[in-house]
Amino acid sequence: MAVLTKNEAFLANFMAQEYALLGRRQTAAIIIADTIVNYYTCTETLFLRISRFFENSLQKEKWHSDLLHKMTLNIEGIRPTVISEQTYMNLLELMKFRHFKRYYFEFEYDWDRLDFLLKKYEQVKPLLRDNLQLFVKFLRELIKEDYDENSRTTLH
Numbered sequence: 001m002a003v004l005t006k007n008e009a010f011l012a013n014f015m016a017q018e019y020a021l022l023g024r025r026q027t028a029a030i031i032i033a034d035t036i037v038n039y040y041t042c043t044e045t046l047f048l049r050i051s052r053f054f055e056n057s058l059q060k061e062k063w064h065s066d067l068l069h070k071m072t073l074n075i076e077g078i079r080p081t082v083i084s085e086q087t088y089m090n091l092l093e094l095m096k097f098r099h100f101k102r103y104y105f106e107f108e109y110d111w112d113r114l115d116f117l118l119k120k121y122e123q124v125k126p127l128l129r130d131n132l133q134l135f136v137k138f139l140r141e142l143i144k145e146d147y148d149e150n151s152r153t154t155l156h
Contacts, residue, residue, distance in 0.1 A: 001046070001136075004039065004128070007038055011036075019032075030109070032114055032118065036098075036117050040097075043128065050071070050082055051067055054078050055070065055078060065092075068092060071083045072088045080135070082132075084131055086127055087127040087128050091124055091128070094120060
């Protein structure tokens with residue numbers, strides 16, 4: 001979550017300072033595209049760690065989309081949902097772009113597409129932050145339950 005926050009701060013700073021000077025130039029497009037891709041990749045890494053700990057069953061052929069979808073599931077007795085449906089829909093657009101960018105070797109970007117992605121990025125940031133804070137609360141409750149259970153066992 002700290003890396004996501006650094007990513008957000010970087011892009012906000014870039015947009016407020018350098019982008020204001022550069023405008024819609026190739027360099028600005030590359031920085032925006034890379035930052036959005038890094039944001040999604042960081043998010044996906046977080047989700048992968050959650051998945052490995054709590055359920056660890058992803059389809060090999062489409063594991064990226066499968067992983068993202070599974071974060072919307074409440075797995076009874078295992079874990080609650082990690083992200084809301086609205087968060088999922090925004091992240092899905094970022095995931096699609098990350099896949100596109102992985103195989104796009106040109107330096108010219110469609111500014112309409114980048115504007116759309118920036119909108120999705122701005123929409124998802126507070127949603128994801130709220131979703132992750134709820135999930136962290138769940139994790140803290142698990143730790144507390146485990147600690148309380150171990151304390152009772154030790155005391156008796």
